[in-house]
Amino acid sequence: MRATSQDTAGGVRRTRNAAQTREALLQVASRRFARDGYASTTVREIADEAGVNVALISRYFASKEGLFEACLAAAVTDLRRDAGDTSLEAIAPSIARRMVGATSDGGRLPDTLLLLLRSSGDEHVDNVRREFLQSLSERMAAASPAGPETLLRAQILLATTLGMALLRTSMSIQPLAAATEQDLLGPVSDLVDALLAEKR
Template sequence: MEAQVTEVRPRDREATRQRLLEAARALFAEHGYEQVTVRQIAAAAGANLALVGRYFGSKAGLFGAVLEGEPTLRRLLEGDPAGLPRRLAEYAAERMHADPESPILRSLERSAGDPEIQALVRDRLSTSVIGPLSALIDAPDAHARARLATAVFLGVGAMRRLLGPEPVTPADVDRLTVMFETCLL
């Protein structure tokens, strides 16, 4: 009889954590938060199920860690503050025409109402969008203004999901610019 050789993976906490994040990112993007189980994530990562809890606390904690690695509006917030409404308008117009570039952000749009991750979504929105945006606003009620501008983004995403992508015209970008100027200035 021949002895079977099994591959033994060396213990490497960070490599295992990264495999779990990558597996979760792929599964959440493909199926959405609600449809993915911790067991599926662990199996896809080739990791012990208990490690999800050890490294991330829970499925929701793992989802939060995945979100931390996703793009934010940071690139739009850089540059001349006077041009911010136009940059935000161009980005919103892109979103009217196409899904977000990130599969996880698409998944987040579908899963944001899940009670298990609502607090994570609120925190992500607050720390990655509303907070940085309000820091740039030199006007009374900066936080409220940032929330209004964020509501425009969320509305664009909801409209695209409900009606499908729409072609965008230069006039659309001009109107969105006026909306963002009204919110921010």
């Protein structure tokens, strides 16, 4: 769907693709919400970085809260898609690859993970985030033969993964922030084995 809009900067008529504008707002907002938090991010900053009129946020998402919820929904969808194979052998390579690689929407997985830690103060949004994290830990636990403590161990692994994303992205702690997929694979494999592999 294409629509013609007034360019507020120059008064020039231009063609805007609504789907592309919405996607640009989602990508910018997801990154800013993840890095800076909900409260510290303004709709004006998001619109300016996306290169659109701030009024379009209300048009496409109703409010800042609506934009945050849309970002979270997109993050959950992308992580579900990226989860793919959750066999025990696939968990460590998947974490290492996705920690440094691009997600299907062109974002970076650490930002997507960090978005799951941010709150808007909206109960529905918090429930969506909580349910997804619970589901993700249950999928990892189901891949393990480790016994009755598996779910707790899977949640500890998930918490560690979220911590890695925080240290890499928000805090740029070295050498973790600069670690490559190969750098991460060994330590992450050791962690997965320690937590989820069957004890002998």
